[in-house]
Amino acid sequence: MVDAAHQALKKYFGYDQFRKGQDQIISRLLDGRDTVGIMPTGGGKSLCYQIPALLFSGVTLVISPLISLMKDQVDALGNAGIHATYINSSLSFAEGKSRLAAAASGNYKLVYIAPERLSVPDFVRALERMNVSLVAIDEAHCISQWGHDFRPSYRSIPAMITRFKQKPTVVALTATATPHVTADIRQMLEIAPDGVVATGFARDNLNFQVIRGQNADTFLLDYLKKNQDQPGIVYAATRKEVDRLYARLAQKGLAVGRYHAGLSEQERASSQERFLYDDLTVLVATNAFGMGINKSNVRYVIHYNMPRNIEAYYQEAGRAGRDGEKSDCILLFAPQDIRLQKFFIDQSEMDDVLKKAEYHKLDQMIGYCHTETCLQDYILRYFGEQSPQPCGHCGNCFDTREKSDVTVDAQKVLSCVKRLRERYGKMMVTKVLAGASDQKLLSFRLNRLPTYGIMKDRTQKQISEFIDFLTAEQYLVQQGGAFPVLALSERSLPVLKGEVKVLKKGSVRAERLAVDDALFDVLKQVRKELAQTEFVPPYIIFSDQSLREMSVRLPATDHDFLMIKGVGQQKLEKYGRAFMEAIAEYQAEQKESVKF
Template sequence: MLEQARQYLKQYFGYDSFRSGQEAIIQSVLNGTNTAGIMPTGGGKSLCYQIPALIFPAVTLVISPLISLMKDQVDTLLQNGIPAAFLNSSLSAQEADKRMGDAKKGAYKLLYIAPERLENRFFLESLKELDISLVAIDEAHCISQWGHDFRPSYLKIQALVDRLPSKPVILGLTATATTAVQHDICRSLGISGDDVVSTGFSRDNLFFSVVKGTNKSTYLKNYLARNNNESGIIYAATRKEVDSLYTLLTKKGIKAGRYHAGMNETDRSMQQDAFLQDDLAVMVATNAFGMGIDKSNVRFVIHYQTPKNMESYYQEAGRAGRDGLQSECILLYSPQDLQIQRFLIDQSDSPESRKEQELKKLNLMKDFCHTEGCLQAFILKYFGQADADDCGHCENCLDERASHDVTVEAQMVLSCIVRMGERFGKTLVSQVLAGSKNKKIEDFGFQKMTTYGIMRQQSAKSIADFIDFLTAREYIEMSGGQFPVLKITQEGKNVLIGKENVLRRETITIQAMVEDDTLFEQLRALRREIARAEGIPPFIVFSDATLKDMSARIPRSEAEFLEVKGVGKQKQERYGKQFLKAIEDYMHNTGKAGEPKMPAAAVHESME
C-alpha cells in the first residue's frame, strides 16, 4: 500500500517523495493503527490523512475547527481531482442534507465536519449510516484543557468513534503540543504512546527576530515600504490596537485589512476573502484570525504586541512560509505588552488555577523576548526538545551589529527619573531631559533640576525610544494602571552607581526579503488572473514555491511542466498551456528563447 501512496503523491499532488514524518504516519494509519502526528505548521499534516483517504475503501471523516480551513482544503482537493465536501454552519439545511445523502452513497473520499456538530444527537445518528475508514482530527491540541485553544466539543470525539459500527482508524494531528498536551491527545483518543510520530517543531525556513527599544509604528511603516509586494499578517493584542493600526496603514496607502471579534461576520468574511485572494497585502488582526487560514504565501508575520503564551506565538508565527520559502517572524517587544496581557488574563472568567498557569506562560514569553541565545532553540525547548541546537539563522544567531557604550546616557535618564520622584511617565521624563518648555514642567518646577535639558541635543521622541530600550533591558520598570509611571529596578541602580555598563546595538536596518525575479512576478500575475476568474484564492492554483520552481526550471513542454514541484496531472491538464505560454513569451521578450534550460534551483516544497 505504501507504493500506492507514493504513486498518489505524485499523481494528485505533484511531489516525488514524502517529507519527514509523513511516510511513517501514513504507514501506521494504513496498518490500521490509531496514530498521533506532531508536525510543525507547514510540515504537511494534511497529506497524512488525504493520501490514506484515497487508498481506503470508505470515506475519511475529517474533524476540523474552522469553516475557512475546511473550505480552503476542500477547494484544493477538488482542484486536484479528489472528491471532497464539508458540512458546517455556512450551508443551508437543505444543502447539508444533500451532501450527507451523497456521502452515504459514496460520492466523497473526504468529508470535513466541525467538532460542534458532534453535539447534535441527530447528526451522530446519521454518521452511523456512513461507512467510515478513517477519522482524522486536525488541530488535535484543542482536545486538551492544558492547551492554549481548548474546545469542549473535541471531548465528544472518542464517544463518536466508539459508536461507529465501521470501527475506523483514528489519526490526531497538531503542530503545537507540549508534552502534557500530547499525553492528553493520546489518552482522549485511545492512542498508544508508542504510536506517536513527532518530527519536532523546527521551521528552518522561518527567520525569527525580537525587536526591542524601537518605535513600533515607524519600524512597521519602514518594513512594509520595503516589502510592499509581499503578503503578511500583523497581530495585535486588542481590537482597539487593530483598528488603530488599520487606520494608520490605510492612510499610508497600504492595502491592509482588519479582522477581530468586534466586527460583524459579514465584514470579517469579506476582509478574509480579500486577503486570501491577494486583493489585500496585509491583514491586521487579533488572535481571532488565522487558525483556519491555509494561505501558503504569507511571507511575514509581525507581532505588534507580545502574545500571551508560546503556543499562541508559535502557531501564529507559523502561518508564515507554509509553502517552504524563506519568511520572517518578527516580534516587536515592549514591556507594556505584558501589562496588557496580564490585564486580559485577570479579567477572564477562568478559574484561579488557570489564571496562574497563564501567568507562568506569560513570564516564559518575557524570557523569550529577553534571551540572547538562539530564538528557535528556546521555542523547541519549550515544546520538549531539550537537546535542541542553535538554528544558526535567527536574529540572535546572526546578529553582528556593533554595540556602543551608552552608560552615560542611561545614567542621565535614570538620574532624572529618581529626581522626579519616580512618579511620572515616559512622556514627561523625555520632555524634561530634552529641555521642553511644557507648562506642566514649569508647574512642577522641573526646569530647576540639574537633569533638565541634559539631553537637549536629542528630541523628546528619540529619548522616549531610548527609555523603551532601557525598559526592555529591565533597568526601568513601568507600573500598572492606565497611566504607568517609571521606576528604577535593582539593575538600574547598579548602572546609576557605576557597577554595570549599558551597551546598545546599532539600529536594525530593514532589508527587502526577496530579490527581483521578473518571471516569478509575471507567473504570479497570471496566477492571480486565473484565481479571480475561477473564484478561488491564488495559492490554490499554485503555491509560491511551485512558481519559484517553475521560474527556475523554465519548462518548455507538458512533460517538463509535470516535473515542477507541486504540479500534479490534474493541474498540468488544467493550467499547463497558460503557464507554458507565459514562460515562452517571457523567454522571447527577454531574448532568451534560444538559450538552453538551466538546472532548477533547489526549492523547498510544501506538502501541506
C-alpha cells in the first residue's frame, strides 16, 4: 500500500516524495489506525486524506467548515482527474439529494460536507447507507472549546462516527493546536496518545515582523505600492476599519477588494472570487475571511490590528506562502488594539472560566508584540515546541537598525502627562507640548503649565507619533473606556529620574518581495488564460512554485515537464503543450534580441 501511495502522489499530484509527516499519517491511516495530524498551514494536510481516499474501496467523508474551501478542493481534485463532490447549503435540495445518491453508489472518492449538516437526521441516515472508509475532520481545533474557533456543530462528529455499521478510520487535522487543544481533540474522538503525529509548527518560508510605534497607514501604503504585483491579505479588527482601508487603498489606485460579514453575500463572494482568480491583488478583510482559504500564492499577510491570540494570528498569517515560496507576515501593533480586544472578550457570551483563559491568551499575544527575541521561536514555544536556535530571518533576528537616544524627548512627554495629572488623552497632551492655542486648552489654563510648548519645534503629527512610540514601548499606558487618558507606567519613573535612557530604532522601511523574472510573468499569463477558460482559480492549474521551476529548468519534452514539481500525468496531458510552447517562444525571442 505504501508503494501505491507514492504512485498516486506522482500520478495525480506530480510530487516525487511526501513532505515531513505526510507519509507517517498516511501509513497509519492505510493500516486503519485513527490519527490526529498537526501540521503547519501549507504543510500538505489535504494530501493526508486525499491519497488514502484513492486507495480505499469506499468513500472518504471530509468534514470542512467553509463552503468556499470545499469548492476549491473539489475543483483542484477534478483538475487532477479525481472524482469528488461537496454537499452544502449552496446547493438546491434536489441537487444535494442527487449527489448523496451518487456518493452512495460509489461515483465519488471524496465527499465534502459542512459539520452543520450532521444536525439533520435525514442527512445522517443517508450517510449511514454509504460505504465510508475514512472520515477526515479538517480544522479539527474547532471541536475543542479551548480552541480559538470553537464550533458546537463539530461536537456532533463523534456520535455520527459511531452510527456506521463498520467504523471508518478517522483522521483529525489542524494547523493550530496547543497541547491542551490536542488533548481535547483526542479525547473527543477517542484517539490514543500515540495516535498524534505533529510535524512541528515552524514555517521557514515565512518572514515574521512586528512594527511598533510607526504610522500604520504610511507603512501599509508604502508596502502595498512596492508589492502591487503580488497578491496579499490585509486583516483589520472591525468592519469599519476594513471599509476605511478599502476606500483609502482604492483611492490610491490599488487593485483592492474587501470582505466582512456586514457586506451582502453577493459582494463577499465577488471579492473572494476576484481575489482567488488574481483579478484583485489586495483583499482587506476581517477574520470572517479565510479559514481554509486555499489560494497558494498569497505572498504577504499584514495584520493592521493585533488579533486576540497567537492561535488566530498564526492561522491567519499562515495563509501566506502555502506554496513554500518566501512570504511576509507583518503585524502593525498599536496600543489601542489591546483595549479593542479586551472589549471583544468582555462583550462575548463566554462564561467566566473561558473569559479568563481568553485574557491569558491575549497577554501572550501582547507579549509577542513586544518581545525582542526571535518571533518564530516565540510562536513555537506557545505551541509547546522548542526550537534549537533562532530562525535568523524574522524581523527581530534580522533587525540591523541603529538606535538613537531620545531620552530628553521622552522626559518632556512623560513630564507633561504627569503635569496634566494623567487626566487627558493623547490629543490634548500633543497640543500642550506643541504650544497650540486651542480654545479648550486655554479655557482649562493648560497654557500655564511648565511643559506648555516645550516641543513647539515639532509638528503635532510628529509629537503624536512619538507618543504612540512611548505607548507601544510601554512607557505610557491608556486607561479608561471610550475616551482613554494617558497615564505613566512603572517603566516611565526611572526615565523621569534620569536613571534609564530611552533608545529608539529608526523606522522600518517597506521592502519589495523577490522580483520575478520575465519568463515567470509570461507563464503566469498563460496560466491565467487557461484558468479563465476552465473557470477555476489560476493556482489550481499550477502553483507559483511550479511556474518558477519551469522558468529555471525550461522543460522542452514531456519527460522534462513531468520532472517539474506539481506536474502529474493528468496535468501534463492538459497543460504541458501550452506551457512548453510559451517557453520555446520566449527562448526564441531572447535569442533574436541578442542578435540585435
